[in-house]
Amino acid sequence: MIKTDIIIIGAGPVGLFTVFEAGLLKLKCHLIDSLPQPGGQCSEIYPKKPIYDIPGFPSVLAGELIDNLMVQIEPFKAGFTLGEAAVKIDKTDEDTFIVTTVKGTKHEAPIVMIAGGLGVFEPRKPPIENLEFYEDKGVEYIIKDPEMYRNKRCVIAGGGDSALDWAIFLTEKNIASEVTLVHRGASFRGHLDSVQKVIDLSETGKINLVTEAEVKGINGSDKLESLTIKHKRDGEFTKETDHFIPLFGLKPSLGPIGDWNLEIEKNAIKVDTTDYSTNIPGIYAIGDINTYENKLKLILCGFHEGTLAVQSAFARIHPEKKNVLKYTTVNGVTGF
Numbered sequence: 001m002i003k004t005d006i007i008i009i010g011a012g013p014v015g016l017f018t019v020f021e022a023g024l025l026k027l028k029c030h031l032i033d034s035l036p037q038p039g040g041q042c043s044e045i046y047p048k049k050p051i052y053d054i055p056g057f058p059s060v061l062a063g064e065l066i067d068n069l070m071v072q073i074e075p076f077k078a079g080f081t082l083g084e085a086a087v088k089i090d091k092t093d094e095d096t097f098i099v100t101t102v103k104g105t106k107h108e109a110p111i112v113m114i115a116g117g118l119g120v121f122e123p124r125k126p127p128i129e130n131l132e133f134y135e136d137k138g139v140e141y142i143i144k145d146p147e148m149y150r151n152k153r154c155v156i157a158g159g160g161d162s163a164l165d166w167a168i169f170l171t172e173k174n175i176a177s178e179v180t181l182v183h184r185g186a187s188f189r190g191h192l193d194s195v196q197k198v199i200d201l202s203e204t205g206k207i208n209l210v211t212e213a214e215v216k217g218i219n220g221s222d223k224l225e226s227l228t229i230k231h232k233r234d235g236e237f238t239k240e241t242d243h244f245i246p247l248f249g250l251k252p253s254l255g256p257i258g259d260w261n262l263e264i265e266k267n268a269i270k271v272d273t274t275d276y277s278t279n280i281p282g283i284y285a286i287g288d289i290n291t292y293e294n295k296l297k298l299i300l301c302g303f304h305e306g307t308l309a310v311q312s313a314f315a316r317i318h319p320e321k322k323n324v325l326k327y328t329t330v331n332g333v334t335g336f
């Protein structure tokens, strides 16, 4: 049995920063994540993509942000159970919780913080026969390392920010030898400046833009060799390519967390915004996994939520102690 003050389910950016804020209050944390590495969406979906809205960092790669968070929390020696999904939560007679993973690892603490983000990652896949056969043989749903596409022909499908941003990135950085963007609609859902950039790149012949069209078939004996694309007006044509990257977003699925008697709304956990507590005293939900009026799924907002939640957790664990806010500049990180 692993015993700690706070069990954090989810080692994404929000779970990681919560370790820091808890550490300032001398509360020990143990993180559980179903993925084999910390970092959540930042590590799994877009490690090489720059983020522009982290205070104090005009631009930081998502993977670098996670590396920095790991350095920042190092003094607090959090424990990690990685590669194991938390599947069960039980309340004990001593007013603590036991969280059990899929492999049977048990963790006990008076406080549980759920920082499960999108829950179990599941990409939305296009309805193409034999699609699964070509996975990792030319078909990928997530761009983890753009270098994989160096000097390769790439067909990206999708009409949202992810599809637009990667089409621009692989073209402007001269990574892919050829970029084709296929989108079912005539207009895009992404940011207006990204849409304009793709149109500009298409007009100068740098991106092949195919709108009102869908990838209908994948061809190749051992690996992807070409795609069958159906255009609304012009009918079917074959496009030779090395990679097909459908970027249709992720299906949010709470997974086992959905069965823990927590109040759920719109596939997310309802919280009280005074301290991000859930309907079960002692369980908090922070980051992308929670919902409340005006919720924004941003890293910045998750950092704030984790900070307030640990203040409330401190009061639950130490009702007799008065907690006075101190600045790290005065005492240093470990001087509390």
Ligand SMILES: Cc1cc2nc3c(=O)[nH]c(=O)nc-3n(C[C@H](O)[C@H](O)[C@H](O)COP(=O)(O)OP(=O)(O)OC[C@H]3O[C@@H](n4cnc5c(N)ncnc54)[C@H](O)[C@@H]3O)c2cc1C
Pocket: 009, 010, 011, 012, 013, 014, 015, 032, 033, 034, 035, 039, 040, 041, 042, 045, 046, 050, 051, 052, 053, 084, 085, 086, 087, 115, 116, 117, 118, 119, 120, 162, 254, 255, 256, 257, 286, 287, 288, 289, 297, 298, 299, 300, 302
């Ligand atoms: C392409 C893209 C670009 C983005 N750009 C920005 C941006 O520029 N700025 C910004 O602020 N935000 C951006 N975001 C959103 C940002 O990534 C999320 O807001 C952030 O990752 C939320 O952090 P989190 O820690 O709450 O959850 P996540 O990062 O989703 O991490 C949650 C973790 O919980 C784990 N988990 C879930 N259920 C369980 C379970 N039962 N047991 C164990 N582990 C579990 C998951 O495996 C995951 O590792 C972007 C997102 C995407 C997809």
